[in-house]
Amino acid sequence: MRMRLAALLAAVVGVSILLGPAPALATATPTPTPSAGTATPDQNPIVDGQNVTVTLKDLNGGKGEPQPVPGVELTVYADKKGGKVLGTQVTDKLGRVSIAIPGNGVYVVELEPDTLPEGVKLSGAGETDKTITARLGGSNFVQFQIGAVVVKAASFSSKLTDATTSGLKYGLIIALAALGLSLIFGTTGLTNFAHGELITFGGIVTLGFNRGLGFPVIVAGLLAVLASALFGFAQDRVLWRPLRNRGTGLIAMMIVSIGFALLLRSIYQYTVGGSTETLSQYVAQGRTDYGPIALSDKEVAIFGISIVTLVVTCIALMRTRLGKAMRAVSDNPALSASSGMRVDGVISAVWILGTALTGLSGVLLAVQQQVNFQMGFKILLLVFAAVTLGGLGTIWGALLGSLVIGLMVEVAPVLSIGGWHPVPASIKDVGALLVMILILLVRPQGILGKAQRIG
Amino acid sequence: MDFGTVIDAAFSAALGPQAIVFALAAIGLNVHFGYTGLLNFGQAGFMSIAAFGLAVSVVTWDINFWLAVAIGLVGSVVLALVLGVPTLRLRADYLAIVTIATSEILRLIFGAVEFKDTFGGSNGLTGFASTYKDLNPYNDGLDLGFVSFSRGDMWNITVGWSLVAICCLIVWSLMRSPWGRVLRSIREDEDAVRSLGKNVFAYKMQALVLGGLFGGIAGIYHILKQGSAVPTDFNTTFTFYAYAALLIGGAARVLGPVVGSIIFWFLIAGLGSFFGQATSGADPLIPDFIMTNTQSSLIRFIMLGLGLMLLMIYRPQGIFGDRREIAIDAR
Numbered sequence: 192m193r194m195r196l197a198a199l200l201a202a203v204v205g206v207s208i209l210l211g212p213a214p215a216l217a218t219a220t221p222t223p224t225p226s227a228g229t230a231t232p233d234q235n236p237i238v239d240g241q242n243v244t245v246t247l248k249d250l251n252g253g254k255g256e257p258q259p260v261p262g263v264e265l266t267v268y269a270d271k272k273g274g275k276v277l278g279t280q281v282t283d284k285l286g287r288v289s290i291a292i293p294g295n296g297v298y299v300v301e302l303e304p305d306t307l308p309e310g311v312k313l314s315g316a317g318e319t320d321k322t323i324t325a326r327l328g329g330s331n332f333v334q335f336q337i338g339a340v341v342v343k344a345a346s347f348s349s350k351l352t353d354a355t356t357s358g359l360k361y362g363l364i365i366a367l368a369a370l371g372l373s374l375i376f377g378t379t380g381l382t383n384f385a386h387g388e389l390i391t392f393g394g395i396v397t398l399g400f401n402r403g404l405g406f407p408v409i410v411a412g413l414l415a416v417l418a419s420a421l422f423g424f425a426q427d428r429v430l431w432r433p434l435r436n437r438g439t440g441l442i443a444m445m446i447v448s449i450g451f452a453l454l455l456r457s458i459y460q461y462t463v464g465g466s467t468e469t470l471s472q473y474v475a476q477g478r479t480d481y482g483p484i485a486l487s488d489k490e491v492a493i494f495g496i497s498i499v500t501l502v503v504t505c506i507a508l509m510r511t512r513l514g515k516a517m518r519a520v521s522d523n524p525a526l527s528a529s530s531g532m533r534v535d536g537v538i539s540a541v542w543i544l545g546t547a548l549t550g551l552s553g554v555l556l557a558v559q560q561q562v563n564f565q566m567g568f569k570i571l572l573l574v575f576a577a578v579t580l581g582g583l584g585t586i587w588g589a590l591l592g593s594l595v596i597g598l599m600v601e602v603a604p605v606l607s608i609g610g611w612h613p614v615p616a617s618i619k620d621v622g623a624l625l626v627m628i629l630i631l632l633v634r635p636q637g638i639l640g641k642a643q644r645i646g
Numbered sequence: 647m648d649f650g651t652v653i654d655a656a657f658s659a660a661l662g663p664q665a666i667v668f669a670l671a672a673i674g675l676n677v678h679f680g681y682t683g684l685l686n687f688g689q690a691g692f693m694s695i696a697a698f699g700l701a702v703s704v705v706t707w708d709i710n711f712w713l714a715v716a717i718g719l720v721g722s723v724v725l726a727l728v729l730g731v732p733t734l735r736l737r738a739d740y741l742a743i744v745t746i747a748t749s750e751i752l753r754l755i756f757g758a759v760e761f762k763d764t765f766g767g768s769n770g771l772t773g774f775a776s777t778y779k780d781l782n783p784y785n786d787g788l789d790l791g792f793v794s795f796s797r798g799d800m801w802n803i804t805v806g807w808s809l810v811a812i813c814c815l816i817v818w819s820l821m822r823s824p825w826g827r828v829l830r831s832i833r834e835d836e837d838a839v840r841s842l843g844k845n846v847f848a849y850k851m852q853a854l855v856l857g858g859l860f861g862g863i864a865g866i867y868h869i870l871k872q873g874s875a876v877p878t879d880f881n882t883t884f885t886f887y888a889y890a891a892l893l894i895g896g897a898a899r900v901l902g903p904v905v906g907s908i909i910f911w912f913l914i915a916g917l918g919s920f921f922g923q924a925t926s927g928a929d930p931l932i933p934d935f936i937m938t939n940t941q942s943s944l945i946r947f948i949m950l951g952l953g954l955m956l957l958m959i960y961r962p963q964g965i966f967g968d969r970r971e972i973a974i975d976a977r
Contacts, residue, residue, distance in 0.1 A: 442685065450955035460944055576743075579743050628732075635732075
């Protein structure tokens with residue numbers, strides 16, 4: 192049985208650290224420090240230099256956009272709760288406070304619960320303080336929510352339903368990338384270690400169009416998919432096709448792709464930095480009940496978009512002329528060439544389709560989670576696992592493998608044998624990777640792979 | 647711009663402990679990839695299992711240090727056997743994917759909160775290196791102007807380069823033996839070797855164990871020189887960097903991995919120090935709007951990625967390699 196609190200509160204704590212002379216992004220006026228209990232300030236400017244910035248938002252139980260919570264008193268202590276007080280502020284109309292901190296270290300943010308407006312309660316365990324660690328470089332932006340959904344004494348079956356739903360969602364996002372990888376591998380034989388960076392490409396371009404140029408997320412996502420397709424086409428023309436024509440070996444190409452991955456990942460980090468960024472819309476959404484499962488609107492959209500894309504792509508591969516050509520080249524490039532197909536043209540088309548699918552998976556991942564320069568690198572191994580598990584180079588195998596991997600990742604931590612959890616929640620990827628290794632032991636060609644491809 | 651500091655940083659890294667770790671790991675990869683044609687992308691896993699075998703034995707179970715070293719090395723041998731049995735009969739890229747997955751599994755387990763009591767969680771383990779540190783015969787550090795080492799590092803590099811020399815000697819003597827020639831012919835054409843009645847699987851397994859053992863030595867040396875075993879040190883990127891070092895020097899050459907590691911760290915540390923200085927200070931050489939000080943540390947990795955691509959395209963044999971030696975292919 193599940194229960195939700197009517198009013199939920201999410202707190203976003205950001206530690207923004209500005210290096211060197213601070214750029215003039217905040218107003219130059221000194222920070223007003225209102226005494227406790229005074230009226231709500233109009234706006235608390237973000238303090239120059241190192242600071243702790245907290246934004247309080249009320250999720251309204253998941254109905255509509257989150258609303259800022261003004262007039263709440265927050266205190267920042269050094270080292271521990273009750274330590275040296277570095278500042279006390281009341282949240283402004285944006286629900287924001289910004290308090291300067293002297294340097295790197297551990298800080299505790301305390302919320303005064305009595306100052307919360309009527310009807311707003313803390314969700315989760317109702318903790319009133321959060322500990323944060325500020326350091327230079329790395330993650331200078333810490334974000335956490337004080338529980339968006341409270342589940343009281345969730346039964347095993349409801350946990351399992353939730354895990355299955357998120358596993359399917361994760362599996363579908365992986366499936367888009369895995370299909371892209373599988374298509375490219377099938378036609379060119381390239382084990383592309385830069386595939387994770389193609390996922391990140393979708394996410395980062397979305398972020399660029401959305402936060403940088405101010406497009407809505409949906410438009411930015413569409414543009415990102417187009418940009419991914421273009422990127423794939425250019426990549427094939429400039430890099431992979433010349434290598435194929437030179438007769439570079441597949442293992443050499445694999446190592447080239449490792450170098451390419453490192454290059455792209457470093458460029459991403461160079462341009463967007465090491466922090467985790469959020470898109471401007473659909474960040475925190477409450478969930479609506481659909482029978483036994485509860486989904487937020489963006490999750491419904493992710494399910495819809497990925498299922499429709501996968502179905503359309505598979506039908507196209509099965510029915511259209513180009514799709515048949517792709518599968519023919521995948522089966523036997525030499526025979527396809529000698530029967531009059533333009534193999535290079537088909538491979539170009541595969542790269543465009545493959546990277547567009549992969550870019551879309553990055554866009555969905557960006558909407559689902561957040562954008563980070565290594566978001567794709569982190570799931571690359573799961574994508575590989577999905578493709579290997581299903582059978583290298585097979586289309587249906589990639590889809591099946593992805594769903595198995597997605598479900599394994601999310602469902603395995605829920606399972607327990609007499610109170611003992613075989614896969615701890617903090618390392619849930621381990622279960623999926625182990626399953627891949629075990630299946631390869633029994634069936635090395637993968638679930639749907641053809642036996643002659645191996646050995 | 648102080649070029650003395652740049653040169654000092656570059657040489658100290660190239661001759662220092664970090665390059666030694668890479669050299670040892672790359673010697674193992676050379677046995678796998680260079681001589682036998684096995685694509686092991688999980689060298690970090692061989693390192694971590696040996697490292698944590700040692701650390702856990704000493705810290706958690708309170709076992710004698712030298713016995714713990716042996717336990718660590720046995721760990722990497724066992725890992726090689728476990729990985730080899732299912733995958734060595736399959737195509738090369740299966741071994742690649744299984745090894746990379748295994749090394750990540752090991753890293754995640756060693757860093758998991760749930761096993762904090764045994765493996766120390768994400769902070770790792772400390773307090774196992776005192777036996778090693780107490781053996782240090784040096785009283786002072788060394789400063790030759792272009793290169794400087796602390797007292798601890800003097801001991802680290804003495805031990806480290808001796809280990810590298812021993813490992814190179816082992817590889818050199820093995821690879822000129824009939825056994826080594828069989829390995830190389832397996833790399834060239836497995837079926838031809840099989841037709842001569844050789845048990846290809848057994849030879850591949852022996853190569854995997856030997857290279858994994860070198861990886862284990864690298865892992866143990868790594869945690870001893872820094873005095874702590876941290877799970878994140880053993881990530882996949884490490885394996886890729888070790889491959890880069892191996893390919894710079896030249897695969898299938900005894901000294902290839904050693905020279906490669908030295909050059910790798912010379913460039914990484916030198917470029918890092920150069921761009922770090924070029925972007926710091928009141929009036930930086932490179933203005934802030936082009937490159938900030940935080941970004942400057944990334945330039946070397948951008949160049950490394952680009953360098954690895956160009957190297958593999960235009961000179962896949964590296965500096966010393968023989969082009970005929972790496973004409974391997976997966977299909």
